[in-house]
Amino acid sequence: MPSGLSPFWLLTWSLWSVVVYLDRRREPRDWRWVISLVAMVAVAVITFDSMREANLRFALLSGLAAAVILAWGVRSIRAQHRANETGAWAEAHEFSALSLQPQPAEATLPDDLKRLPIFSRGSLARTEGLVERREPHGGRVLVFRHAVRRQMALHGPSGIEAYGTAVAIYRPESALPLFAVRPEGLFPWFDGGPIGERVAVQPHSRFAAAYSLFGDEPRNLRALFSDSITTAISEKPGWIIQGEGAWVVALYFDRSENLMSLKTSSLRVVRPVKLAEHVGLSLSLLNQIAMAASRPMRRDAEVA
Numbered sequence: 001m002p003s004g005l006s007p008f009w010l011l012t013w014s015l016w017s018v019v020v021y022l023d024r025r026r027e028p029r030d031w032r033w034v035i036s037l038v039a040m041v042a043v044a045v046i047t048f049d050s051m052r053e054a055n056l057r058f059a060l061l062s063g064l065a066a067a068v069i070l071a072w073g074v075r076s077i078r079a080q081h082r083a084n085e086t087g088a089w090a091e092a093h094e095f096s097a098l099s100l101q102p103q104p105a106e107a108t109l110p111d112d113l114k115r116l117p118i119f120s121r122g123s124l125a126r127t128e129g130l131v132e133r134r135e136p137h138g139g140r141v142l143v144f145r146h147a148v149r150r151q152m153a154l155h156g157p158s159g160i161e162a163y164g165t166a167v168a169i170y171r172p173e174s175a176l177p178l179f180a181v182r183p184e185g186l187f188p189w190f191d192g193g194p195i196g197e198r199v200a201v202q203p204h205s206r207f208a209a210a211y212s213l214f215g216d217e218p219r220n221l222r223a224l225f226s227d228s229i230t231t232a233i234s235e236k237p238g239w240i241i242q243g244e245g246a247w248v249v250a251l252y253f254d255r256s257e258n259l260m261s262l263k264t265s266s267l268r269v270v271r272p273v274k275l276a277e278h279v280g281l282s283l284s285l286l287n288q289i290a291m292a293a294s295r296p297m298r299r300d301a302e303v304a
Contacts, residue, residue: 079128086129089272093279095131095143102128105146113142113168113247117180118240121192122148122162140170143279145269146251150189162190164267165275167282168249171290176248177224179215181233181241183253190253190267191240201225206234229288238268239285248289250282 083100090097099108105125106114119125130144147163180195188194196216202208207230215221233239238253252268270278 082129085272086131089275090131093133093276095133095141097130098132099127099130099144102126103130105148108144109142110170110247112245113170113249116242116244116247116249117192117195118242118249118251119146119148122150122159124149138170138172141279141283142166142168142170143275144168150192152187152189160189162267163269164251165270165278166249166251167279167286168247169283169286169290170246171248171287171294172246174246174248174290174293176243176245176289176293177215177217177220178244179213179217179221179224179242181239182212182214183238183240183255184210184212186240186253191242191251195242202227202230205230207231210234210237211239224289224292226292229285229292232285232288236281240267241285241289243289243293246290248286250286252278252282 079102086100087097089095103126105119105127108127108130109119114120114125125146125148128145128147130142132143133141135141144166145163146166147161149159149161151159178195179199180191182191182194194212194214196214197218199213199215199218199221201213201222211230211233213221213225233241236252238255240251240253242249254266254268268278
C-alpha cells in the first residue's frame with residue numbers, strides 16, 4: 001500500500017470497524033454497505049496523487065467520508081436502541097417480536113394486509129419494530145412502524161416519506177368491504193389518497209365535520225359505520241383507518257396547529273413508553289369495526 005494512502009485508510013477503516021461492530025446484525029446484502037465501500041475506494045483513487053502531501057483536498061474528501069460513515073453509525077445505534085425498546089415492550093405486553101430492524105414491507109407484512117392502499121401506494125415501503133400478538137379463534141394484532149415514499153410536488157422524483165406507527169388487527173370472521181376513513185383536508189401522500197367514491201354518513205354530525213369515508217360499496221359501508229362507531233372515531237380528529245376482508249388498520253395524523261407552527265403535520269410515531277395507551281385506543285376502534293363486519297351480519301345486511 002503506498003505510504004500516501006496510510007492516513008486515509010487509517011481514518012476510514014477505523015471508523016468503518018466501529019460501524020461494523022455497531023451494525024453487525026444488519027443484513028449483509030444491505031445496499032448501503034456496498035455504496036459506502038465503493039465510496040471509500042473512489043475517494044482513495046481520486047486523492048491518490050494529492051495525498052502525497054497534506055492539502056485541503058485530502059482534508060475535505062477524507063472528512064466527508066468520515067462524516068458519512070459516522071452518520072450511518074449513529075443511525076445504526078439509534079435503530080438498535082429502538083429495537084431494544086420495542087422488544088422489551090413486546091415482552092412486557094404479551095407480544096412476540098417478528099422483525100424489529102428495518103426491513104422491506106414486502107417481506108414482513110401479510111399479503112392481504114400489504115395490499116391495502118395505505119401500504120401499497122408508493123415505493124420503498126419498509127417496516128420497523130414489527131410485533132404480533134396471537135388471539136383466540138385465529139385473531140392477530142400487529143403493531144409496527146411503517147414508512148413509504150410517495151410523489152409530492154416540489155419534492156423531486158423520489159417524493160416524500162410518510163412514516164408512522166400502525167396498529168392492525170386480523171379477524172377471520174370479518175368480511176369488510178374496502179374502505180378508508182380520512183381526516184378532512186389530509187394530503188394524499190400521507191395515506192395514499194381516497195379509495196373509490198365518497199360515502200355520505202350522518203350529515204351535520206361531528207364525524208362528517210372531521211372525517212370523510214370512502215369505498216366501493218356505499219350501501220354496505222353506510223350500514224357498517226353505525227352511530228356508535230362514527231361517534232367513537234370522531235372523539236379524536238386524526239384517525240386514518242383502512243380495511244378490507246379480515247384486516248383493518250389504524251394510524252394517527254397529528255395536524256399542525258397553524259401554518260406558523262414549528263411542528264409540521266405528520267403521521268404519529270409512538271414511542272414505546274406511550275405505545276400501550278395508543279394500542280389500546282386503536283384496538284377499541286378497530287374491534288368495533290371488525291365486529292360490525294362479521295360475516296353473518298354482513299349477509300343479513302345484503303339480504304335486506
